[in-house]
Amino acid sequence: MSLSLVPYSLITILLILPLTSYSLNMSTSSATTPARRAPRQLSVDYYARTCPHVEQLVATVTSQQFREVPVSGPATIRLFFHDCFVEGCDGSVLISTKPGSKQWAEKDAEDNKDLAVEAFDSINKAKSLLETKCPGVVSCADILAIAARDFVHLAGGPYYPVKKGRWDGRFSLASNVNLNVPHSNSTVNELIKLFASKGLTPDDLVVLSGAHTIGFSHCKNFVNRLYDYKGTKQPDPSIDPRLLKALRMSCPPFGRSGTVVAPFDVTTPFLFDNAYYQNLEARLGLLTSDQQLFFDARTKPMVQALAKDKQRFFQAFSVAMDKMGSIGVKRGRKHGEKRKYCSVHAL
Numbered sequence: 241m242s243l244s245l246v247p248y249s250l251i252t253i254l255l256i257l258p259l260t261s262y263s264l265n266m267s268t269s270s271a272t273t274p275a276r277r278a279p280r281q282l283s284v285d286y287y288a289r290t291c292p293h294v295e296q297l298v299a300t301v302t303s304q305q306f307r308e309v310p311v312s313g314p315a316t317i318r319l320f321f322h323d324c325f326v327e328g329c330d331g332s333v334l335i336s337t338k339p340g341s342k343q344w345a346e347k348d349a350e351d352n353k354d355l356a357v358e359a360f361d362s363i364n365k366a367k368s369l370l371e372t373k374c375p376g377v378v379s380c381a382d383i384l385a386i387a388a389r390d391f392v393h394l395a396g397g398p399y400y401p402v403k404k405g406r407w408d409g410r411f412s413l414a415s416n417v418n419l420n421v422p423h424s425n426s427t428v429n430e431l432i433k434l435f436a437s438k439g440l441t442p443d444d445l446v447v448l449s450g451a452h453t454i455g456f457s458h459c460k461n462f463v464n465r466l467y468d469y470k471g472t473k474q475p476d477p478s479i480d481p482r483l484l485k486a487l488r489m490s491c492p493p494f495g496r497s498g499t500v501v502a503p504f505d506v507t508t509p510f511l512f513d514n515a516y517y518q519n520l521e522a523r524l525g526l527l528t529s530d531q532q533l534f535f536d537a538r539t540k541p542m543v544q545a546l547a548k549d550k551q552r553f554f555q556a557f558s559v560a561m562d563k564m565g566s567i568g569v570k571r572g573r574k575h576g577e578k579r580k581y582c583s584v585h586a587l
């Protein structure tokens with residue numbers, strides 16, 4: 241990205257915004273004995289017979305949400321990521337803590353407090369529509385995977401096929417969250433290790449981080465870079481001075497910034513494109529975890545490759561989302577459930 245594009249963005253856009261807050265091909269052949277059945281796999285046409293219009297139904301909700309409440313887009317993509325990394329892609333992040341229970345659900349973990357309500361709303365609306373058309377059939381986990389893809393596409397990103405057949409998980413524990421999600425100050429080493437523990441490569445890490453081409457972050461996730469980087473009482477020397485100035489104007493060192501957010505992508509904040517990587521090259525990354533991907537020899541080549549080639553990013557992102565969407569999926573009644581309401585376990 242040419243830096244000459246930046247000042248306009250910094251003045252007009254980067255202004256920090258107030259936050260409003262088949263199937264498994266489960267073989268039905270009688271020739272196949274249960275003991276020899278092939279392991280169930282996710283498949284694109286899993287609901288071909290049971291709910292053939294599932295994708296169109298979800299799309300009516302996601303397109304309306306995107307029109308009326310656009311923050312639903314990035315929020316839902318992040319929700320899918322946090323679902324998959326904790327207990328696998330099983331809708332466990334959607335469960336609400338039982339009133340009076342001492343055991344908090346994932347959703348109420350400190351690391352999930354900023355998952356935007358608009359994302360939960362999108363999934364709950366899609367679920368209630370599906371319950372009127374194909375009751376008891378489509379899992380919340382699948383709805384989340386489809387909705388995340390829809391929002392990627394609605395924001396200008398690729399449209400990729402979503403495999404389905406996930407069941408919803410029976411467990412959701414806040415205490416499982418912290419160690420399974422990355423943090424804004426995680427080192428590249430930590431990120432690579434965490435992603436490897438989910439079966440994802442360093443390239444997947446770089447590609448999936450490209451989701452930060454849309455969406456926002458609260459000041460608290462990067463304020464240390466602005467005033468006191470690693471205890472130096474100085475800003476992060478790697479941050480572009482114009483970005484530093486703009487961010488400081490909205491994020492004071494202490495207090496008052498609790499609800500203030502800044503866009504991840506200062507050049508095209510609402511467009512799903514590869515500008516995220518071009519920004520990293522120009523030292524316009526928002527989080528330490530973003531910017532470090534450009535400085536680490538293990539991830540830099542991929543950042544550079546994707547900065548140059550949007551089609552390559554789209555292709556790689558589609559493949560990586562499919563891979564992420566397969567983490568720890570539950571299949572069948574023995575391991576999972578189908579909920580009527582995504583926020584409440586089935587009886």
Ligand code: HEM
Pocket residue numbers: 311313314315316317318321354355356422423424425426431445448449451452454455456457458459461527529
């Ligand atoms: C690689 C390590 C990652 C770290 C450290 C990280 C961290 C964060 C943080 C701190 C926020 C801001 C939350 C807030 O203040 O409200 C955020 C937002 C977001 N993240 Fe990540 N993230 C990572 C990877 C990913 C991945 C893999 C995806 C999806 C594939 C993703 C998608 C998003 C999206 C779309 C947002 C914007 C949410 C919104 O605007 O509501 N992130 N992330």
